[in-house]
Every structure is written in structure tokens, then in C-alpha cells.
Amino acid sequence: MNDKSLDLDTYIDAVAAALGLPIDPAWKxxxxxxxxxxxxxxxLVDEFPLPDETEPASVFRA
Structure with a gap:
């Protein structure tokens, strides 16, 4: 097990505890x-470069 997976395990435990969400060890x-x-x-989304002049998508309502 590497440091990265240990960090994720710690994160999963912390978030599950904060949400009161029990996680069966078999599902971890x-x-x-x-x-x-x-x-x-x-x-991938975060690293995609967008020019400064990019506008957000329009919202259409019926």
C-alpha cells in the first residue's frame, strides 16, 4: 500500500465519520x-485550459 492510498483511506474514514455513514470494511x-x-x-477537467473570455453556458428554462 502506498502513501496515496493511505491518504485516501484516511479521507474516506474522515468523511464517512463526518456524514455518519457506516462503510463496511469489505466495501472500502x-x-x-x-x-x-x-x-x-x-x-482532467481542472487541467483543461480555458481562455479568460470564455463565457458560462446559457441556462434555458421552459
Whole structure:
């Protein structure tokens, strides 16, 4: 186990405790795997360069 997965395990434990959400130890590897994928996708979005003049998408209401 590397330092990164230890950090995620600590984060998962802390967030679960803060939310009062019990996590069965058998499910912890799956929770960690999903969090790793979510963080990877978030990094891709965060690293995508946008010019300063980019406008947010319009909101249409019916």
C-alpha cells in the first residue's frame, strides 16, 4: 500500500465519520477505487485550459 492510498483511506474514514455513514470494511476497496476514478476525472477537467473570455453556458428554462 502506498502513501496515496493511505491518504485516501484516511479521507474516506474522515468523511464517512463526518456524514455518519457506516462503510463496511469489505466495501472500502470499491469506495477507494471509485474515489480514485472521480479524482482522476476531476484532474482532467481542472487541467483543461480555458481562455479568460470564455463565457458560462446559457441556462434555458421552459
Amino acid at each position: 476497496p470499491a469506495v477507494r477505487a471509485n474515489l480514485e476514478v472521480s479524482l482522476k476525472l476531476a484532474r
